[in-house]
Amino acid sequence: RVKIVAVANQKGGVGKTTTAINLGTALAAVGTNCLVVDIDPQGNASTGLGVERSTRKVTTYDVLMNEGDFLEAMIETKVPGLDVVPSVGELAGAEAELLHQEGRNYRLRGAFDRLRAQIESGAAKPYKYVFIDCPPSLNVLTVNAMTAADTVLVPLQCEFFALEGLSQLMETFQLVRSSTNPKLKIEGVLLTMYDKRNNLSEQVADDVRSHFGEQVYDTVIPRNVTVSEAPSFGMPVLLYDIKSAGSQAYIKLAGEILKRAGVQ
Amino acid sequence: RVKIVAVANQKGGVGKTTTAINLGTALAAVGTNCLVVDIDPQGNASTGLGVERSTRKVTTYDVLMNEGDFLEAMIETKVPGLDVVPSVGELAGAEAELLHQEGRNYRLRGAFDRLRAQIESGAAKPYKYVFIDCPPSLNVLTVNAMTAADTVLVPLQCEFFALEGLSQLMETFQLVRSSTNPKLKIEGVLLTMYDKRNNLSEQVADDVRSHFGEQVYDTVIPRNVTVSEAPSFGMPVLLYDIKSAGSQAYIKLAGEILKRAGVQ
Ligand SMILES: Nc1ncnc2c1ncn2[C@@H]1O[C@H](COP(=O)(O)OP(=O)(O)OP(=O)(O)O)[C@@H](O)[C@H]1O
Ligand SMILES: Nc1ncnc2c1ncn2[C@@H]1O[C@H](COP(=O)(O)OP(=O)(O)OP(=O)(O)O)[C@@H](O)[C@H]1O
Numbered sequence: 001r002v003k004i005v006a007v008a009n010q011k012g013g014v015g016k017t018t019t020a021i022n023l024g025t026a027l028a029a030v031g032t033n034c035l036v037v038d039i040d041p042q043g044n045a046s047t048g049l050g051v052e053r054s055t056r057k058v059t060t061y062d063v064l065m066n067e068g069d070f071l072e073a074m075i076e077t078k079v080p081g082l083d084v085v086p087s088v089g090e091l092a093g094a095e096a097e098l099l100h101q102e103g104r105n106y107r108l109r110g111a112f113d114r115l116r117a118q119i120e121s122g123a124a125k126p127y128k129y130v131f132i133d134c135p136p137s138l139n140v141l142t143v144n145a146m147t148a149a150d151t152v153l154v155p156l157q158c159e160f161f162a163l164e165g166l167s168q169l170m171e172t173f174q175l176v177r178s179s180t181n182p183k184l185k186i187e188g189v190l191l192t193m194y195d196k197r198n199n200l201s202e203q204v205a206d207d208v209r210s211h212f213g214e215q216v217y218d219t220v221i222p223r224n225v226t227v228s229e230a231p232s233f234g235m236p237v238l239l240y241d242i243k244s245a246g247s248q249a250y251i252k253l254a255g256e257i258l259k260r261a262g263v264q
Numbered sequence: 265r266v267k268i269v270a271v272a273n274q275k276g277g278v279g280k281t282t283t284a285i286n287l288g289t290a291l292a293a294v295g296t297n298c299l300v301v302d303i304d305p306q307g308n309a310s311t312g313l314g315v316e317r318s319t320r321k322v323t324t325y326d327v328l329m330n331e332g333d334f335l336e337a338m339i340e341t342k343v344p345g346l347d348v349v350p351s352v353g354e355l356a357g358a359e360a361e362l363l364h365q366e367g368r369n370y371r372l373r374g375a376f377d378r379l380r381a382q383i384e385s386g387a388a389k390p391y392k393y394v395f396i397d398c399p400p401s402l403n404v405l406t407v408n409a410m411t412a413a414d415t416v417l418v419p420l421q422c423e424f425f426a427l428e429g430l431s432q433l434m435e436t437f438q439l440v441r442s443s444t445n446p447k448l449k450i451e452g453v454l455l456t457m458y459d460k461r462n463n464l465s466e467q468v469a470d471d472v473r474s475h476f477g478e479q480v481y482d483t484v485i486p487r488n489v490t491v492s493e494a495p496s497f498g499m500p501v502l503l504y505d506i507k508s509a510g511s512q513a514y515i516k517l518a519g520e521i522l523k524r525a526g527v528q
């Protein structure tokens with residue numbers, strides 16, 4: 001069964017997009033088919049996977065607003081086994097447009113129900129994981145993602161402001177569990193941009209592990225300039241430079257996620 | 265006359281809050297009274313200026329939703345000459361709550377009209393600059409800020425994804441100019457987290473200067489760990505470590521802004 005994972009954190013710039021792209025790539029590299037669904041109006045995951053803006057015909061805007069199908073919108077990336085459903089700037093208007101529509105929080109979930117049926121019937125590829133790249137807010141787009149998802153993966157930058165935002169994120173998580181998606185769980189908390197040269201990273205990491213214990217991945221993603229260079233070439237860091245510390249960390253993370261899922 | 269500056273960029277984690285806090289501090293340090301208005305539901309500017317969440321009684325939520333006064337909500341910070349109007353998590357609901365209200369985009373502007381009158385009558389301090397710290401989105405909060413502001417200051421992280429977001433930001437800027445605020449101008453574009461050890465920073469800087477020319481500040485803010493440590497002590501980096509590269513850059517920026525404004 002495909003697992004739908006919302007990659008979410010309302011704090012900006014913590015590594016949501018980078019994680020969706022590179023974790024998807026690392027899993028695809030070991031034969032686990034993945035789909036990245038970009039619901040951020042910025043469209044960074046689409047660009048980081050090489051999808052030019054001009055080629056984005058059917059997007060997550062159509063899925064949310066016009067009951068479009070993921071299958072129609074899906075585009076193959078340069079990574080075998082990794083596909084992407086691109087986003088578009090018009091998504092920024094979704095909050096206002098959906099506000100008084102019936103079941104506005106269930107739009108994405110409806111589309112995933114259709115995708116699951118298509119995977120089971122063989123009409124769609126046998127995706128094992130879907131990563132939904134969320135925008136930096138707790139608005140209708142992120143609530144749609146959490147309503148549709150099985151779990152939430154929380155990238156957490158090892159900085160003070162990012163730590164501060166965790167309690168608001170968990171409030172929204174609990175809100176969604178008590179309303180639109182009682183089965184929602186935490187997939188894991190991923191420490192990102194860890195810089196061993198500064199104490200702040202270590203303090204934040206210790207703080208997070210004391211609050212979230214086992215839910216925090218052993219794998220920590222180091223701050224690594226190669227990671228931020230790769231998107232300008234429209235490719236994941238694993239394709240850009242597999243030997244870099246960033247690539248190796250995402251490969252290790254994929255292994256840890258599969259192990260936790262009982263696969264090896 | 266007080267100048268109202270919206271510090272905005274929908275890309276997350278580019279240094280909006282850090283710039284509002286530290287530029288406000290650097291200007292206050294040379295005797296230019298400043299006010300920071302925090303309209304981000306995350307409330308990082310409020311925390312970074314030492315305002316505990318429990319002491320935030322009147323906030324920007326009241327100003328937006330209940331025609332509250334900045335004067336009531338204003339709190340003095342540890343920095344002489346720098347005050348802050350704190351935000352609160354409830355602001356996250358503002359989009360939905362304001363959507364069908366008359367003049368929803370002019371709420372903040374109305375409050376600033378009252379503040380200007382209070383400054384002129386002597387009821388409020390003689391603020392020269394107000395910096396509005398915006399959330400990482402182009403929603404009703406950021407549109408309110410751009411509608412109320414005289415200018416927009418755009419912090420731009422020297423990374424590829426941040427560069428990609430610039431065109432969407434400029435679209436919103438033009439949209440606001442053609443609808444709710446025809447006089448809106450660009451205050452400047454500030455390059456942040458510049459890392460001279462990596463080519464990406466230089467490439468982004470060159471690209472931005474070729475598009476925005478004179479509007480890009482000569483002053484560039486370097487990536488400097490002291491900057492990210494200061495908020496955990498509830499103080500601007502200028503108070504935490506005045507000799508750090510980050511503090512010196514914000515002091516230089518304050519000088520450049522005053523020079524451009526014809527003050528010196
Ligand atoms: N491990 C890392 N090392 C160095 N740079 C990184 C790392 N991870 C991400 N980055 C860079 O940091 C910036 C922020 O990352 P990213 O855009 O993935 O965060 P985000 O949470 O998706 O941001 P937003 O909130 O705007 O959606 C990007 O420029 C990215 O290239
Ligand atoms: N010059 C700098 N050097 C090092 N770290 C910095 C610098 N400027 C900001 N930071 C850190 O980078 C992170 C992002 O900065 P900040 O929170 O100010 O960005 P933002 O644009 O306000 O984010 P958001 O989009 O979430 O509102 C913070 O942890 C901050 O402390």
Ligand SMILES: [Mg+2]
Binds near residue numbers: 016017018040134135
């Ligand atoms: Mg992103």
Ligand SMILES: [Mg+2]
Binds near residue numbers: 304
């Ligand atoms: Mg901020």
